[in-house]
Amino acid sequence: MTFWDRYLRPTTVDEALQELARAPGESRVIAGGTDLLLDLQQRRQAPVRALVDITGIAELCDIGEQDGSIFIGAAATHSRIVEHSLLIRHAPCLVEACSLIGGPQVRNVATLGGNVAHGLPAADGTIALLALGAQAIVAEAGGRRTVPLESLFVGPGQTTLRGRTALLVGFLFPQRDAQEGSAFQRIMRPQGVAIAILNIALWLRMDAAGIIAQARLAVGPCGPMPRRATAAEALMCGQPANVANSERILKALAEDVQLRTSVHRASAEYRYHVLGVLLRRIVPSALASVAGALPAIDQELGESRGIG
Numbered sequence: 001m002t003f004w005d006r007y008l009r010p011t012t013v014d015e016a017l018q019e020l021a022r023a024p025g026e027s028r029v030i031a032g033g034t035d036l037l038l039d040l041q042q043r044r045q046a047p048v049r050a051l052v053d054i055t056g057i058a059e060l061c062d063i064g065e066q067d068g069s070i071f072i073g074a075a076a077t078h079s080r081i082v083e084h085s086l087l088i089r090h091a092p093c094l095v096e097a098c099s100l101i102g103g104p105q106v107r108n109v110a111t112l113g114g115n116v117a118h119g120l121p122a123a124d125g126t127i128a129l130l131a132l133g134a135q136a137i138v139a140e141a142g143g144r145r146t147v148p149l150e151s152l153f154v155g156p157g158q159t160t161l162r163g164r165t166a167l168l169v170g171f172l173f174p175q176r177d178a179q180e181g182s183a184f185q186r187i188m189r190p191q192g193v194a195i196a197i198l199n200i201a202l203w204l205r206m207d208a209a210g211i212i213a214q215a216r217l218a219v220g221p222c223g224p225m226p227r228r229a230t231a232a233e234a235l236m237c238g239q240p241a242n243v244a245n246s247e248r249i250l251k252a253l254a255e256d257v258q259l260r261t262s263v264h265r266a267s268a269e270y271r272y273h274v275l276g277v278l279l280r281r282i283v284p285s286a287l288a289s290v291a292g293a294l295p296a297i298d299q300e301l302g303e304s305r306g307i308g
C-alpha cells in the first residue's frame with residue numbers, strides 16, 4: 001500500500017503553492033512528518049497524490065526580527081527554537097513548550113508550523129503562541145494574509161488550512177519589553193501519548209508597582225479548539241501578582257474551560273484539579289521571567305511582590 005504517489009521538494013513558497021493547486025485536496029504539505037506520516041499509516045488521513053515537503057524553503061525556516069516583531073518560519077524545528085538566543089529572550093514560554101515536545105528525535109524534525117496546522121487543542125507550541133499573542137502568516141494563490149492565530153482553528157484537528165491550497169508561512173509576535181514575561185507548564189503521561197493531559201501558557205506585563213497590567217492565558221485542551229481563557233485574563237489585570245493565584249481567578253478559569261474525560265489521558269475531574277496546580281505554578285514562573293529581563297527592575301518588582 002502506498003500512501004502517496006509523488007514527493008515534491010519546492011524551494012519557494014510560490015512553487016509550493018503551485019504544487020498544492022495542481023491537485024487541490026489531493027496533495028498535502030509535509031514538514032517533519034511526525035503527525036502526518038502516522039495519520040497516513042494509521043489511515044486517519046486518506047492516501048494523497050502528492051506530498052509537498054516545505055523544509056527546503058529558506059523563508060519558512062527563518063527565525064529573526066521583522067519590523068519590530070519576532071518572526072518564526074513555519075518550518076522551524078522545535079530543536080532550533082529551543083536553542084535560538086532571540087527566542088530565549090523574547091519567547092520564554094514558547095522555548096519551554098518546544099523543549100518538552102516529544103524526545104530529541106522528534107524535536108529535530110518536527111516543526112512549529114506542523115504543530116499549529118495539525119489543529120489539536122492541546123498542542124504545546126500552539127498554546128505557547130496563543131499566550132504570546134501571535135499572528136499567523138498564510139500564503140494562498142491570491143496572496144498573503146496575516147491573521148490572529150485563533151482564527152485558524154475551526155474544530156478539533158481542523159483548521160482553515162485543511163483541504164485547501166494554503167500554506168502557513170510563519171508566525172509574528174511582539175518583541176518582549178523589560179516588564180513582560182511568560183512561562184509554560186504542562187502535565188503529561190510519562191509514555192506513549194503525544195499530547196498533554198493539560199498545558200498552560202501565561203504572558204504577563206507588569207507595571208512598575210508590581211501590578212499585572214496585561215495578561216494572556218491559554219490552556220489546552222480547554223475545548224474543541226485551541227483558545228485563550230479571556231475571563232481569567234481579565235480578572236488578573238489590575239491585581240498584584242500574588243493575587244493572581246486567587247480562588248476567584250481559578251473559579252473563572254474553571255468555568256471558562258471545558259475539560260473532558262479522555263480514555264487515553266485523564267478524567268475531567270483530575271484535569272480540573274491539575275488546572276489549579278498549574279495556575280499556582282505558572283504565575284511565579286512567568287514573574288521570574290519578567291525578573292530575568294532587567295536586573296534593575298527585577299529587584300524593584302521583586303521587593304514590591306514580596307518575592308525578592
Ligand SMILES: Cc1cc2nc3c(=O)[nH]c(=O)nc-3n(C[C@H](O)[C@H](O)[C@H](O)COP(=O)(O)OP(=O)(O)OC[C@H]3O[C@@H](n4cnc5c(N)ncnc54)[C@H](O)[C@@H]3O)c2cc1C
Pocket residue numbers: 028029030031032033034035036037054074075100101102103106109110111112113114115116117118122123124125161166167168169193194195196
Ligand atoms: C513520539 C511523538 C511525540 C510527540 N510529542 C508531542 C508533544 O509532547 N507535544 C505536542 O504538542 N506534540 C507532540 N507530538 C506531535 C508532533 O510531533 C508535533 O505536533 C509536531 O510539531 C508536528 O510537526 P511536523 O513538522 O512533524 O508536522 P507534519 O506531520 O509534517 O504535519 C502535520 C500537519 O500539518 C500540516 N502542515 C505542516 N506544516 C504546514 C504548513 N507550513 N502549512 C500548512 N500545513 C502544514 C500537514 O499537512 C499536516 O496536516 C509528538 C509526536 C510524536 C510522533
